[in-house]
Amino acid sequence: MPRLSEETRAKRRDHVLTSAWTCFAEKGFHATSMDDVIAATGMSSSAVYRHFRSKDELIKASAESGIGLVRDTFVRLLAQRPTPTPAQTLAILVDELHARTEHPRYDMTSLAVQAWAEALGNPQVRDLSREQYTRARQRLTELAERWKAEGHLNPDADPAAAASVLFALMPGLIVSHHLITDVTLKELTDGLTALGTALSP
Numbered sequence: 181m182p183r184l185s186e187e188t189r190a191k192r193r194d195h196v197l198t199s200a201w202t203c204f205a206e207k208g209f210h211a212t213s214m215d216d217v218i219a220a221t222g223m224s225s226s227a228v229y230r231h232f233r234s235k236d237e238l239i240k241a242s243a244e245s246g247i248g249l250v251r252d253t254f255v256r257l258l259a260q261r262p263t264p265t266p267a268q269t270l271a272i273l274v275d276e277l278h279a280r281t282e283h284p285r286y287d288m289t290s291l292a293v294q295a296w297a298e299a300l301g302n303p304q305v306r307d308l309s310r311e312q313y314t315r316a317r318q319r320l321t322e323l324a325e326r327w328k329a330e331g332h333l334n335p336d337a338d339p340a341a342a343a344s345v346l347f348a349l350m351p352g353l354i355v356s357h358h359l360i361t362d363v364t365l366k367e368l369t370d371g372l373t374a375l376g377t378a379l380s381p
Contacts, residue, residue, distance in 0.1 A: 192227070193231040193232075195221060195223075196217070196221050196232060197231075197232075197241055198286070199217055199220040199221040200238045200242065201242060202286050203217055204291055204294060209298060212235070213235070214234070236304075240305055240308065242291055243291075243295040243305050243309060244308060244312070246288055246291050246292045247309060249288065250313075250350070253272070253276050254316055254323070257269060264323075270365065270372075273350065274363075274365045277289065277353055277354065278362075280292075289358070293354060293358065295309065296309070296351070313347075317344065317347045323343070324342040327339070327342070353368075
């Protein structure tokens with residue numbers, strides 16, 4: 181039997197993973213079985229197990245992919261010249277969040293919520309999440325340092341603190357999306373402005 185090319189292997193692995201996301205979005209991590217995933221792929225069980233030996237591997241890969249999307253967003257922001265302003269960055273983050281919810285078969289933000297829960301009891305997912313989210317917040321801090329240098333933040337502003345606030349907003353937006361209603365960019369901007377005024381010394 182001819183060996184598969186690396187490109188074909190990568191495509192089949194992605195197919196298995198996105199098929200798992202469809203199952204996870206419908207049933208959740210723990211109610212989904214490997215048989216469910218195999219059925220969703222339309223592939224043989226041996227072909228699926230060639231890429232992922234267990235559901236735990238699929239869960240870890242799902243968490244890694246979701247966090248990777250967050251990290252890649254911040255990498256792209258840092259690569260832009262001129263640097264996006266705080267307002268532009270907020271708009272980009274809201275747009276990115278909405279884009280993650282629009283796939284017809286799965287909502288990546290629902291997988292993020294499941295990954296957070298998984299991280300509480302799964303050391304592998306917890307360590308992966310901590311490492312990757314820490315790096316993502318560091319990227320935001322680099323962005324805030326540029327804002328300070330370019331005059332978008334007050335001269336005495338703490339870039340790390342500004343980054344922490346922006347980073348903390350993202351889970352809240354996801355929770356609101358799933359349990360209440362989407363927060364609009366205007367609501368977010370108006371609210372942050374109001375709080376900034378109220379908290380000024």
